[in-house]
Amino acid sequence: METRKTIRKWFWVWDFEKEENWLNEMAMNGWVLDGVGLCSYRFVQSEPGEYTVRLEMHPYDESYVQFMGETGAEYVGRMIAWIYFRKKTAEGKFDLFSDIDSKISHLDKIGKMLAVIGGANLLIGLVNTYNPSRLGWINLAVATLLMYALGRIHGKKEALEQERMLHE
Numbered sequence: 001m002e003t004r005k006t007i008r009k010w011f012w013v014w015d016f017e018k019e020e021n022w023l024n025e026m027a028m029n030g031w032v033l034d035g036v037g038l039c040s041y042r043f044v045q046s047e048p049g050e051y052t053v054r055l056e057m058h059p060y061d062e063s064y065v066q067f068m069g070e071t072g073a074e075y076v077g078r079m080i081a082w083i084y085f086r087k088k089t090a091e092g093k094f095d096l097f098s099d100i101d102s103k104i105s106h107l108d109k110i111g112k113m114l115a116v117i118g119g120a121n122l123l124i125g126l127v128n129t130y131n132p133s134r135l136g137w138i139n140l141a142v143a144t145l146l147m148y149a150l151g152r153i154h155g156k157k158e159a160l161e162q163e164r165m166l167h168e
Contacts, residue, residue: 004034005031005042005043006040006043007041009022009039010039012149014149014153016110020055023055023084024053027048027053027086030045030046030047031043031046032046032050032053032086033051033053033084035077036076036079036082038079050090052089053086054084054085054087054094054096055083055085056083056096057106057109057110057113058109065083068085072088072091100163107153110153115150118142118143118149118150119143121139121143122139124136125138125139125140125141125143
């Protein structure tokens, strides 16, 4: 009989690597990711280390999911803009990003999303400062948090670019 459990946990967008590491630690302890929801992770018991889990900011695309399936990866689910896959460890190494350039491209994608949403919140917040309800501060606070996230992502991107220069 399969044993299941759900864990509610929050990760910041700039900590997606930390999230992925945690999911793989769970898999190493015999709990493989089986579904995702908003700050909710569903696990099913498995052999310890049987699976490797990866996540990526990627719009849902049936052809991409099918392609990943052809490589042996199983689609687990998606949460907002993030897509989750798992693959049996016995089938070999499982990476979504094969080189530094693909990692940088992924960080660019995350950065663009943060910049658009942060810029929109900044604009809405500034416009709402003239509104009698005075709720513009909420959008300004969100914009500040998103710009902080953008800075964290930019720092990761710069580190990868420096690493790339060292290898050239």
